Amino acid sequence: MTSSYATTDSRLPAYVRLRDTLTARIGAGDWTPDQPIPSEARLAAEFDVSVGTVRKAVDGLVDEGLLERRQGSGTFVRAPSFNATLFRFFAIRESDGARPSIPSSNVILRSIAKAPKEAADALGTDSTIKIVRLRSLSDQPVLSEEIYIPTSRFAGFEQLPDAAFGPLLYPVYFERFGVMVKRAVDEVSFGQASEAIAKQLGINMNDPLAVIRRTAFDVEGKPVEWRIASGSATGFRYRSEIN
Amino acid sequence: MTSSYATTDSRLPAYVRLRDTLTARIGAGDWTPDQPIPSEARLAAEFDVSVGTVRKAVDGLVDEGLLERRQGSGTFVRAPSFNATLFRFFAIRESDGARPSIPSSNVILRSIAKAPKEAADALGTDSTIKIVRLRSLSDQPVLSEEIYIPTSRFAGFEQLPDAAFGPLLYPVYFERFGVMVKRAVDEVSFGQASEAIAKQLGINMNDPLAVIRRTAFDVEGKPVEWRIASGSATGFRYRSEIN
DNA sequence: TAGTGGTCTAGACCACCCC
DNA sequence: GGGTGGTCTAGACCACTAA
Numbered sequence: 259m260t261s262s263y264a265t266t267d268s269r270l271p272a273y274v275r276l277r278d279t280l281t282a283r284i285g286a287g288d289w290t291p292d293q294p295i296p297s298e299a300r301l302a303a304e305f306d307v308s309v310g311t312v313r314k315a316v317d318g319l320v321d322e323g324l325l326e327r328r329q330g331s332g333t334f335v336r337a338p339s340f341n342a343t344l345f346r347f348f349a350i351r352e353s354d355g356a357r358p359s360i361p362s363s364n365v366i367l368r369s370i371a372k373a374p375k376e377a378a379d380a381l382g383t384d385s386t387i388k389i390v391r392l393r394s395l396s397d398q399p400v401l402s403e404e405i406y407i408p409t410s411r412f413a414g415f416e417q418l419p420d421a422a423f424g425p426l427l428y429p430v431y432f433e434r435f436g437v438m439v440k441r442a443v444d445e446v447s448f449g450q451a452s453e454a455i456a457k458q459l460g461i462n463m464n465d466p467l468a469v470i471r472r473t474a475f476d477v478e479g480k481p482v483e484w485r486i487a488s489g490s491a492t493g494f495r496y497r498s499e500i501n
Numbered sequence: 502m503t504s505s506y507a508t509t510d511s512r513l514p515a516y517v518r519l520r521d522t523l524t525a526r527i528g529a530g531d532w533t534p535d536q537p538i539p540s541e542a543r544l545a546a547e548f549d550v551s552v553g554t555v556r557k558a559v560d561g562l563v564d565e566g567l568l569e570r571r572q573g574s575g576t577f578v579r580a581p582s583f584n585a586t587l588f589r590f591f592a593i594r595e596s597d598g599a600r601p602s603i604p605s606s607n608v609i610l611r612s613i614a615k616a617p618k619e620a621a622d623a624l625g626t627d628s629t630i631k632i633v634r635l636r637s638l639s640d641q642p643v644l645s646e647e648i649y650i651p652t653s654r655f656a657g658f659e660q661l662p663d664a665a666f667g668p669l670l671y672p673v674y675f676e677r678f679g680v681m682v683k684r685a686v687d688e689v690s691f692g693q694a695s696e697a698i699a700k701q702l703g704i705n706m707n708d709p710l711a712v713i714r715r716t717a718f719d720v721e722g723k724p725v726e727w728r729i730a731s732g733s734a735t736g737f738r739y740r741s742e743i744n
Numbered sequence: 745t746a747g748t749g750g751t752c753t754a755g756a757c758c759a760c761c762c763c
Numbered sequence: 764g765g766g767t768g769g770t771c772t773a774g775a776c777c778a779c780t781a782a
Contacts, residue, residue, distance in 0.1 A: 308753045330761035444741045448734040491691035498687045500585040551772045573780030
């Protein structure tokens, strides 16, 4: 086969169609992050467009963060890059010297469970696997998380050995289930600690809480995860740049 | 004169030098938002580069939000666009029907004042004008603001007639002082209401507070304003997208 | 209809990386 | 030295806007 333009056929500009086709290939896992994708000249030949048009398509994907150019070496898929840790909402407030503060994760529960309404609305299904985690910085509990992922995309997740989990979940999604998280929407609000959460975080009941609700999406824009995370409002600090 | 390349001369790529030159002209107010800037062909001739190079320079400024293309009409400076209202941190939580909730501003104080350390550090000077505002949504006080702007850029600001102020400050900066805010950094944290702020916002002392600290920058990246704003944490809600 | 940006081409040469 | 992306050119034709 030569091109096999994906779903997106119409009379869109060539660079848009090419961009969509490349997105589909990345999403399908045709290319891995350690090997360069075909060179611009090769892609131009394959899709019968000029190199300039390939550049414009690739430029778009680089802006989106899906691809990465390395002069002299080639263009690569950017796999885990995704620096969206919820820790970014909590300042490192070590009183004494600059310790690196190692993040760690403690998976408390994994089981098949019906998603609560909010999660089901976001995911489009209530057939999910529920994960409860406690996340710490330098052995201090910082975040309590409740996570829901659809069974349709993550069959068998609840049976994975504990050893399969590092501090990050998204690499597991990618390596074990081929699900690449590309985009996430976080919604921050303010609340009070329930007894259970207070206990987990080592604070008092009714203490102020920062609550973050996240919906994560894959390359095709389909929701693949919903979570709600709580941390002490005292440690909350978030920077937002507006242009 | 023909080119008058601004500060940025070296052996940088042509499109970067051109972009910097255009940025300087925009910052200097050479072009106004209601008139198109010179056409791509004209700029190419003036700076002795190809149209493709002009396009790449303009592309960058469009991405930055400084310029706006209108096919068939031309390319325009994007003046006030800047949708960075602090209200975006506070959800409209009207109990009854969808009222439009009109934002309003109440300037309580304007005077020459020595900036507190935090503001002085951000602005690089403690010679400032202090502004205190109370901002409301549908007549409900939502935000209490304390603002510092350097006297060097805003001489005479404290003597402006009250009538000069609408609900927004940045248009005043631009129209009266030629200062265009291009970028701002907001830092959100949680705190407790002092007696004064509680009174302003109609809440109780020690009630939870969302505190936003902002530093705003002009087109050249120089800091032009520092402010601290407080609102009830109960109404706080913020959406953040990560890619 | 004239002028603008939007797309696209087919080259050129340079800077960089790796073998 | 051969291949890659990075910059740049000088055109072409199209889509849109406004006089």
